[in-house]
Amino acid sequence: MSSDIVVSCKGVSRTYQEESVPVHALRGVDFEFARGEFVSIAGPSGSGKSTLLNVIGGLDRPDAGTITVDGVELNGLNETELSDLRLHKMGFVFQSYNLIPVLSALENVEFIMQLQGVGPAERAERAMSMLDSLDIVDLADRRPGDMSGGQQQRVAIARSIVTNPVLLLADEPSANLDSATTEDLLQLLRRLNEERGVSILTATHDPIVMSYAQRQVNLRDGAIVEDSAAKVA
Amino acid sequence: MVEATLDVTVGRQQRRGGAHGIVAIAWRNLWRNRRRTWLMASGIGFAVWMLVFAQSVQMGTFNVMVDNGARMSLGHVQVQHPDYHDNPRLEDLLSDAPALRKSIESLDGVVAASLRAQSFALVSAEERSFGAQIMGVEADREAKWSTLPTMIADGRYLSGPGEAYVGAVLARNLGLRVGDELVMLGTAKQGGVAAAVARVVGIFDTGMVDVDRALVQIPIADFQDAWSLEVDEAHTLVVLAEGVESSLELAEEVAETAVGLNTLNWHVLMPEMVQFIELKAVGVQLIFVLIAIIVTFSVINAFMMTVFERTPEFGMLKAIGMRPGAILVQLQLEAIWLWALGISVGIGAAVLLVGALGISGIPLPAGTEEILRGMNMPNRLYPGYSWEATWIGVITMFVGTQVAVLVPGLRLRRLRCVEALRAQE
Structure with missing residues (x-):
């Protein structure tokens, strides 16, 4: 496999049981994602885009197929190994921001480095530097409850990339934001992608988000129906 | 398998590097619902206070009884x-x-x-x-x-x-x-x-x-x-x-002086008194155990609520790479803070009350003076602070709160990130 490939999915399927009725969220998806790409997975509700993001992120396990992230095949990993993989190779941005409410913005960004065992001085410096690069230093001492949705999402992005992950996964990052804030956020993601080379994979049905991505993959009924690979830079 | 960059020391790093972080988070989490925290801490405090106070009052009574026996004839x-x-x-x-x-x-x-x-x-x-x-x-x-x-x-x-x-x-x-x-x-x-x-x-x-x-x-x-x-x-x-409390230590010193002879302390001289004291102590401890069980169940209930309310947060923590064991440790730390708060309240109240009553004494019911005099008992009771009861209370409530947090905490091991994160939608 080429070292430029960050994510590789081969024949990935996932079926849920909802009230004893099988729901085929993913049907044999084949998908590759190169380092430095900004890809949006689009599709209507129930098309399987969040499920695809979840199985790539190791938050869920496929029923069939193989997924490889940065050369590591996820199928053979146990829960602890998956946790460690997420901690060291992935960054997550959630629809509801999901910051730790009792920590300030700076502490939220520092927290993930604490889990990695980074020393106090280094993590404080890196966290502050990250807030600075995202123009949110003035939020450093504020807790999530004292921030707007857009500000919280920026802190969530800072948290997700401060560890220099090989992959940033963003599930509906603009779902709770207004248009102007969404634009700001996407410009930030684009800047991170272009300047820092962060590989971004986002699941969305927001046209604004799609327009910022270099490549758009459309899902319908658990299968890829369109892949605008031509847009890849 | 995971490649070399994910070395086997990651778990240790997570425990070591995140230790003081989760201690602080645990403390702050305690205050997310102040009323609930104070209610739980008060329950723990009451249980400890009850045991320490009751045992201290009993100890005051027992000291008088043993002292009476010693002073009448047997000595300490x-x-x-x-x-x-x-x-x-x-x-x-x-x-x-x-x-x-x-x-x-x-x-x-x-x-x-x-x-x-x-x-x-x-x-x-x-x-x-x-x-x-x-x-x-x-x-x-x-x-x-x-x-x-x-x-x-x-x-x-x-x-x-x-x-x-x-x-x-x-x-x-x-x-x-x-x-x-x-x-x-x-x-x-x-x-x-x-x-x-x-x-x-x-x-x-x-x-x-x-x-x-x-x-x-x-x-x-x-x-x-x-x-x-x-x-x-x-x-x-x-x-x-x-006094009774210093007599056991004195007995040891006497034994060192009276080499080759038999030195008997009041435990040996008054075996019936020892049995009586132990029997009474068991009664108090039995009541304490019942209260401790009730408090433990209320703490279990509170932590069940906590885990239920914070399921999306735990899902997020797991998603970003925090191990389930570390999340459980965080909950255990919250229980330790709660326990520390509760026992501080309980011991503080017991020290103040026993201290004050140790000076002023507890007046015994009017009309019993004659009976008490006949039994060579004073008409006021002076409680003696029971460190033994304090330790029993402190350790029991520690075990109780840790058991209480384990019940909902173990559910975290089975928590699936996707479902947990979906719980907030």
């Missing part, structure tokens, strides 16, 4: 011949007893010490005879610390040779009055007849029939003379300590 510590306690034979004596008494008296914490010699004899007055314990005492020393010389029903305590101080029931059985003669007949040390005649100078009434029916005190010199003991021989050296 006794020194005897090694064989005397198990089989009290006349021949098993302390030799050079005055010198031993002098060396024991010089120890710190000894309030008084006196020698005794004793044997059983047939006591007669006119035509009536009964068996009795004849106790030779150093009357001038006994009068300074023992309460028996103060329990006079008639007459006075011993002050010179040829005198006898007799229990009220025995005096009644013999038809004795102050001034009458009492004849004592027993077996002397060499097997001969021990015979003595004494004039009754006082009759005592302890309220304890067994004592009042069978005890006669005479001067130790008279006893030594009649029972053929040497002037420096005695059966028991009775030692009074400053």
Whole structure:
């Protein structure tokens, strides 16, 4: 496999049981994602885009197929190994921001480095530097409850990339934001992608988000129906 | 498998690197719902307070009872011949007893010490005879610390040779009055007849029939003379300590001084009292255990609510790479903070209350003065702070809160990120 490939999915399927009725969220998806790409997975509700993001992120396990992230095949990993993989190779941005409410913005960004065992001085410096690069230093001492949705999402992005992950996964990052804030956020993601080379994979049905991505993959009924690979830079 | 960059030390790093972080988070999490936290902490505090306070009050009562027993006759510590306690034979004596008494008296914490010699004899007055314990005492020393010389029903305590101080029931059985003669007949040390005649100078009434029916005190010199003991021989050296609490430590010091002899502390001297205290303590501890169980269940309930409310947050923590074990540790730390808060409240309240009542005393119900005086009890009770109860309370509540957090905490191991994160949508 080429070292430029960050994510590789081969024949990935996932079926849920909802009230004893099988729901085929993913049907044999084949998908590759190169380092430095900004890809949006689009599709209507129930098309399987969040499920695809979840199985790539190791938050869920496929029923069939193989997924490889940065050369590591996820199928053979146990829960602890998956946790460690997420901690060291992935960054997550959630629809509801999901910051730790009792920590300030700076502490939220520092927290993930604490889990990695980074020393106090280094993590404080890196966290502050990250807030600075995202123009949110003035939020450093504020807790999530004292921030707007857009500000919280920026802190969530800072948290997700401060560890220099090989992959940033963003599930509906603009779902709770207004248009102007969404634009700001996407410009930030684009800047991170272009300047820092962060590989971004986002699941969305927001046209604004799609327009910022270099490549758009459309899902319908658990299968890829369109892949605008031509847009890849 | 995971490649080399994910080395096996990641888990250790997570535990070490994140340790102080999750301690702080645990503390802050405690205050996300102040009312619930204070309710839980108050429950823990109440359980600890209840145990410590009840045990402290009991300890105050027990101290008075033990002290009464010691002061009446037994002392806090006794020194005897090694064989005397198990089989009290006349021949098993302390030799050079005055010198031993002098060396024991010089120890710190000894309030008084006196020698005794004793044997059983047939006591007669006119035509009536009964068996009795004849106790030779150093009357001038006994009068300074023992309460028996103060329990006079008639007459006075011993002050010179040829005198006898007799229990009220025995005096009644013999038809004795102050001034009458009492004849004592027993077996002397060499097997001969021990015979003595004494004039009754006082009759005592302890309220304890067994004592009042069978005890006669005479001067130790008279006893030594009649029972053929040497002037420096005695059966028991009775030692009074400053208090019950310090007496056990004193007993150890006495034992170091009285080498080759048998030193008995009040636990050995008053086995019935020890049993009574243990029985009472079990009662208090049983009530405490019931309260602790109720508190534990309320803490379980509260943590169930916590885990339920914070499921999306735990899902997020797991998603970003925090191990389930570390999340459980965070919850356990929250329980430890809660426990620390609760026991601080409980111990603080107990220290303040027991401290205040230790100074002022707890007045006992009006109208009981006569009864209490009869039992040689004070009319106020002074609780003595129970460190034992404190430790029991602290450890029990620690275990209780940790068990309480494990019940919902173990569910976290089965928590699936996707479902947990979806719980907030």
